[in-house]
Amino acid sequence: MKKGSGVRAIPYAVVALLVVVALRYTPELPVRHAADVLQQGEPLAPRARPWSRVETLNRGETLIGLLRRAGVSDQSAREVVRAATASAVNTRYLRAGMPVDVTSDSAGQSPRELVFHLGIDRLLRMTYTAAGWIGNEERLPWKTDTVVVRGTIHANLYQAMDSSAAGFFPGHAKDELAWALADIFEYRVDMSRDLQDGDGFHALVERAVGPEGITKVGKILAASFSLSGSNLSAIRFEGRNGTEYYDSTGKSLRAAFLRAPLEFRRISSTFGLRFHPVLGRWKQHKGTDYAASSGTPVRAVGNAVVARAGWSNGYGNLIELRHPNGFVTRYGHLRAFGRGVRTGARVSIGQTVGYVGMTGLATGPHLHFEVLVGGVQRDSRVALKSIGGDPIGRGERDAFESRRGTLLAMMTENAGVVRLAQVDRSLVTH
Ligand SMILES: [Zn+2]
Numbered sequence: 401m402k403k404g405s406g407v408r409a410i411p412y413a414v415v416a417l418l419v420v421v422a423l424r425y426t427p428e429l430p431v432r433h434a435a436d437v438l439q440q441g442e443p444l445a446p447r448a449r450p451w452s453r454v455e456t457l458n459r460g461e462t463l464i465g466l467l468r469r470a471g472v473s474d475q476s477a478r479e480v481v482r483a484a485t486a487s488a489v490n491t492r493y494l495r496a497g498m499p500v501d502v503t504s505d506s507a508g509q510s511p512r513e514l515v516f517h518l519g520i521d522r523l524l525r526m527t528y529t530a531a532g533w534i535g536n537e538e539r540l541p542w543k544t545d546t547v548v549v550r551g552t553i554h555a556n557l558y559q560a561m562d563s564s565a566a567g568f569f570p571g572h573a574k575d576e577l578a579w580a581l582a583d584i585f586e587y588r589v590d591m592s593r594d595l596q597d598g599d600g601f602h603a604l605v606e607r608a609v610g611p612e613g614i615t616k617v618g619k620i621l622a623a624s625f626s627l628s629g630s631n632l633s634a635i636r637f638e639g640r641n642g643t644e645y646y647d648s649t650g651k652s653l654r655a656a657f658l659r660a661p662l663e664f665r666r667i668s669s670t671f672g673l674r675f676h677p678v679l680g681r682w683k684q685h686k687g688t689d690y691a692a693s694s695g696t697p698v699r700a701v702g703n704a705v706v707a708r709a710g711w712s713n714g715y716g717n718l719i720e721l722r723h724p725n726g727f728v729t730r731y732g733h734l735r736a737f738g739r740g741v742r743t744g745a746r747v748s749i750g751q752t753v754g755y756v757g758m759t760g761l762a763t764g765p766h767l768h769f770e771v772l773v774g775g776v777q778r779d780s781r782v783a784l785k786s787i788g789g790d791p792i793g794r795g796e797r798d799a800f801e802s803r804r805g806t807l808l809a810m811m812t813e814n815a816g817v818v819r820l821a822q823v824d825r826s827l828v829t830h
Pocket residue numbers: 680681685687688689767768769
C-alpha cells in the first residue's frame with residue numbers, strides 16, 4: 401500500500417483496496433470430512449476483517465508447510481508449532497482439510513493470529529505477543545433445543561423430510577433424520593415399501609446447533625406415522641432395562657423380525673413410491689426386489705440357521721435362512737456371501753449375510769427377497785408384520801404413560817421449536 405500522497409481521495413482508495421484484498425483472500429470453506437457425524441450448516445459468511453483469510457491444510461501437508469503458504473516466516477512457523485505442541489495439540493495428526501484462519505497485521509504482512517479449527521467445536525487460537533506465540537485451546541458451545549417436524553409423504557421419506565425439515569435441519573442432516581426414523585421403526589415399517597402417497601409423520605427431535613451453524617440430529621424423543629389411516633407411534637423411554645422405543649400401547653418396537661433385508665439408509669434417495677426401477681425378472685417371480693448398488697450389505701431379517709448358501713440357477717448366489725418359527729427367508733442375486741455364512745451356520749438378526757449383486761438372471765444389481773411359510777412364498781409385508789414386542793414392565797407403566805402423554809401432546813403442536821423446559825419437566829416424572 402502506498403502512503404502519504406496527501407490527497408483526500410486516498411482513504412477511499414485504501415478502503416477499496418482493502419475490500420479487493422479481502423475478497424481475494426476469502427476462499428470458499430472446504431467441505432468437511434465425510435466421517436464427521438455432524439453436518440455442515442450454512443457456509444461461513446465471508447470474513448469481515450480485511451486481513452483475515454482461511455487456509456486449508458492439504459492432504460500430506462505439514463503445519464509448517466501451511467504456515468509458509470500463509471506467509472509466516474520459517475522461524476515464526478517453528479515457534480507456532482512449538483507453542484501448539486505446548487497446548488497439547490499433536491501437530492503430526494492434524495486432519496487434512498482443517499481450516500486455519502490467518503489474521504495478519506494491518507499491512508497484511510506478518511500473521512498475528514492463527515485459529516486452527518481442530519474440530520467442529522474445538523479450536524486452537526494462537527496469538528503473536530511480545531513474548532512470542534501463545535496458544536489457547538477453546539471449546540465452542542453447542543445450543544440444544546427440541547423441534548417438532550411434521551411431513552406428508554408424496555414420493556418417499558427423503559423427499560417428505562426435505563420439505564418438512566427445511567428450516568430446522570440443513571442438507572444432509574435431513575437424511576440423517578430420515579434414517580434415524582427408519583431405524584426406530586425397522587421392526588414394524590419398511591420405509592422403502594410401506595409408505596403411500598398421503599401418509600404422514602410427526603417427530604419430536606432434539607437438535608444441537610453448534611458453532612458456525614452446524615446442526616446435529618440428536619435424540620428422537622417421539623415419532624408417529626400415519627400409514628393408510630392407521631397410526632403407529634414410538635415413544636422413547638429410559639427405563640430400568642435401558643432406553644427403548646415403545647408404541648402407544650407400551651409394547652417394545654423390537655420384534656423377532658426386521659421388516660426389510662436392507663437398511664433404509666442404504667436405499668437411494670431417488671427411489672419413488674409409484675415408479676420402481678425396472679429390474680431383472682424371471683418366470684413366476686414371487687418375492688420382493690430391492691434396488692441397491694452392488695456390494696450393499698444384506699442383513700438377516702431374524703435369527704436363523706443357514707439352510708443353504710450357494711449357487712441356484714436364476715437366483716444366482718442364494719442364501720436361504722431357516723428361522724426358529726419355521727419361516728424361511730431367501731436372498732438372491734448376491735455378489736458375495738458374508739463372513740462365515742455357510743450351510744449350518746447360525747446368524748443373528750441384523751447380521752450381514754451377503755452383498756447385493758446381479759448374479760443369476762438379473763439385468764441390474766438388486767436383492768431378490770422371499771419369505772416362505774410352510775414352503776410357500778408369502779408377501780413379506782404380511783408375513784413379517786409385527787404387532788409388537790415385549791410390553792413395558794408393570795412397575796414402569798405409570799411413568800411410561802405419563803411420559804407418553806407429555807410427548808404425544810408436544811408432538812401435536814405446530815412444526816417448530818418446542819420449549820426445552822417443557823421436555824425437561826416431563827423427564828422429572830420418573
Ligand atoms: Zn426379484
